[in-house]
Amino acid sequence: MGLFSLFTREIAIDLGTANTVILHDNKVVVDEPSIIAIDSRTKSVVAVGKKALMMEGKTSGEIYTVRPLRNGVIADFQPTELMLREFIKMTNTKHSLITPAMKMVICIPSGITEVEERAVRESAEQAGAKEVRLIYEPMAAAIGSGIDVLDANGNMIIDIGGGTSEVAVIALGSIASKKSVQVAGDRLNTDIKEFMRREHNLDIGIPTAEQIKINVGAAITQLDNPPADYEVYGRDLVHGIPRSIMINYQEVATALNNSINAIEDAVMQALNVTPPELSADIFKTGIYLAGGGSLLRGLDKRINKITQLPVHVVEDPLRAVARGTAIALKNLDKFESLTKY
């Protein structure tokens, strides 16, 4: 290890609405939900990540939890900074006495405004970064999915995260067409919550809705390998007491139908504005699905049905963006034009 690398730490950050993933030396050093618990009296951090997630929906009094990046934008500057700072601290596993200078590549949603971009950059600098580069999410997702983004051959990538679904066509190192909608994992959770209330008179919290989605979520009502029915606990809206019921994937598919339609619309719109030469490429290469939302059962089939194109869910889709960000960091000379200061 050279002297330089002793004092400079290079990290790649996927600052997602749902999860923050940080890679250092090709290793995942942080993989935590993007949530923070704060004490309103002292404005100090009570917990971040998984620990803060366990408190969600259960806090009272002075302690509250925030997801600072809801909807893919920085709604709250201060909690974002606090959260980022805590996550960056976690990367200092050697507990070295000297704080190394840090070089970071941070992945940001492509629909972010300049003000929000500055907020991310400043948060990183406040957290100790000496050099910060930003990369857009679809680009990072594509690189992390093994797509040769600098090639002339066009590829379509869909990244379905917590707050946004981003559809992009990438060729020659740039985004040729894109479409972003604020319908993604979070919306699916509220769909499930509303469905349970409407159809079953059962009030559930968002964490429970998330568990339903992961255990019995589906985008289609005919699955080849259906998951077993799932027991849901909540509060009965008529009697006000705790109750449980069994839910099957077909019900969840019905609950999610409108939101999946909205994602499909975004894909169709992106295809409609894609230049013809790139369209021809996509006809052959198909569509790549990344982000946690791509794990929804049958979503690939459904997108295949409407577009008539081959659809591939990329390997380890929850970490594709972080992987791509790390590759960009390692090969900054090659990917220089894809990142920005």
Ligand SMILES: Nc1ncnc2c1ncn2[C@@H]1O[C@H](COP(=O)(O)OP(=O)(O)O)[C@@H](O)[C@H]1O
């Ligand atoms: N097995 C699964 N099925 C459906 N959705 C999932 C699954 N696993 C994770 N998700 C969803 O993926 C989203 C998080 O994906 P991620 O790519 O980390 O988002 P972001 O980039 O916004 O942080 C969450 O909304 C989560 O509920």
Ligand SMILES: [Mg+2]
């Ligand atoms: Mg993401």
